[in-house]
Amino acid sequence: MTKTILSLEQALALPYATERMVQQGWRVIRIETPVEDGENAGDPNRYIGADLGYHDLHSYYIAPNTGKEAITINLKKKEGQELLKKLIKELNVNVFMCNTLPKRYEQLGIDYKTLAEANPNLIWCGISAMGPEHPERAGYDPALQAMMGFTYLTGEPDGKPVPCGIPIIDLKAGDEAFTQVVLAMLENNTNKEIHISMAQCAASWLMTALPQLNFVKNDNELFTRSGNEHRSFIPCNAYPTKDGYLYLAIGNDLQWHKFVSHNGFEKLFSENRKTNEGRMKEKENIYKEIGELSKNYTTKEFFELCISLNLSAAPVNTVKEVAQLEFVDKNMLRTNLPNGKEAKLSPASYNTEFLKQNKFSLTCSPRLGEQNNKVYKQIGMNEDEIELFIANKII
Numbered sequence: 001m002t003k004t005i006l007s008l009e010q011a012l013a014l015p016y017a018t019e020r021m022v023q024q025g026w027r028v029i030r031i032e033t034p035v036e037d038g039e040n041a042g043d044p045n046r047y048i049g050a051d052l053g054y055h056d057l058h059s060y061y062i063a064p065n066t067g068k069e070a071i072t073i074n075l076k077k078k079e080g081q082e083l084l085k086k087l088i089k090e091l092n093v094n095v096f097m098c099n100t101l102p103k104r105y106e107q108l109g110i111d112y113k114t115l116a117e118a119n120p121n122l123i124w125c126g127i128s129a130m131g132p133e134h135p136e137r138a139g140y141d142p143a144l145q146a147m148m149g150f151t152y153l154t155g156e157p158d159g160k161p162v163p164c165g166i167p168i169i170d171l172k173a174g175d176e177a178f179t180q181v182v183l184a185m186l187e188n189n190t191n192k193e194i195h196i197s198m199a200q201c202a203a204s205w206l207m208t209a210l211p212q213l214n215f216v217k218n219d220n221e222l223f224t225r226s227g228n229e230h231r232s233f234i235p236c237n238a239y240p241t242k243d244g245y246l247y248l249a250i251g252n253d254l255q256w257h258k259f260v261s262h263n264g265f266e267k268l269f270s271e272n273r274k275t276n277e278g279r280m281k282e283k284e285n286i287y288k289e290i291g292e293l294s295k296n297y298t299t300k301e302f303f304e305l306c307i308s309l310n311l312s313a314a315p316v317n318t319v320k321e322v323a324q325l326e327f328v329d330k331n332m333l334r335t336n337l338p339n340g341k342e343a344k345l346s347p348a349s350y351n352t353e354f355l356k357q358n359k360f361s362l363t364c365s366p367r368l369g370e371q372n373n374k375v376y377k378q379i380g381m382n383e384d385e386i387e388l389f390i391a392n393k394i395i
Helices: 013-022 058-066 078-090 112-116 143-147 168-186 200-206 210-214 254-258 276-281 283-294 300-307 319-323 355-356 372-378 381-389
Strands: 004-008 029-030 049-052 069-072 095-100 123-128 194-197 239-242 245-249 312-315 330-334 341-345
Touching: 004 013, 004 078, 013 029, 013 058, 013 123, 013 168, 029 372, 058 341, 069 372, 078 372, 095 168, 112 143, 112 210, 123 168, 143 168, 143 200, 168 194, 168 200, 194 300, 245 283, 245 300, 254 276, 276 283, 355 381, 372 381
Parallel strands: 004 029, 004 095, 029 069, 095 123, 123 194
Antiparallel strands: 239 245, 245 312, 330 341
8 A cells, every 4th residue: 555755854864765665656745945035945955966957956866856746835834834734634644754953843843743633643753863862963974974983994094084985874864764664564553753863873883893892902902994904804805906906805714715725826825824813913914915916817807716716706896887787787766857868876775566567767856846736736725725825935
């Protein structure tokens, strides 16, 4: 049965969560602030990236918002707050979501208690930096990566700390919001208030770092930046080739034995290196020696050699090369841009039946308030009422 989701959303964390709902075939209606004089209204991401021919439709906004509808409501006005409750009631909304500062929940009339008046069976979910216990704390992925140790742990040992190459905390929080809403539905727990803390989501992924505090003798043994090497398994690392780099992951002693038994690689072997513990003590020499061997191969040649030995290896691909991988390309979600050109986006994490039935194509991300007339007429408003609400800056 199709679900209806109302989402007061912007940026990436929540739009990513509701995009996963679109991929299930659910109806997602995103709520944004209406236009005011000389203002870039609504989601700031609408105005980031390549211009697609419309002021409120730029490239960065496209991928997390395909297949959605968009309406505007001025929730600073009492009339707007009442309109939101009417939408929830008349559209039989199953889930309300937001990624607004918690201190604004009651100010905007979007808190769980208020909206549950319109639907006692409503699932309510909010994403914020640190949950309602920190109502004024804004959540921005790069800052949270720094705060939660991700930046400290990323980069070369003698280099600057750097964030991950993608907004990983935004995406983790979005996944968690999606998961908790689905769990609430499965448990028939339909009158539920869910708070997702981006910081707690990030901390949950420090599973290989935080527990280490219990087991080290001094701070020098704690994880820090380690470049391309694996902190525990040797010799996992990126190695140079004639035309690029290849990542080779040797995760146990048997794999090491296969590698050093290959013709020409025997000089890597020594009794001291038979175990991972022994290799840890000689890791810098091992990395250097493997690099001297790998430089004699192209990336393709070294990759094929490693695969022939049943080792886990992969070329260090550019994003363009990733897009050309057969299993990625065939699962790409697509949309048609306003100029008629088809854009390939990225694959879903799972190919749902809805996506298969729609041949992996979703409607283009909506412009600001694009479905105002459609949605408001569905709750019984006529043209004159809609025009009056626009004139009064309620929508």
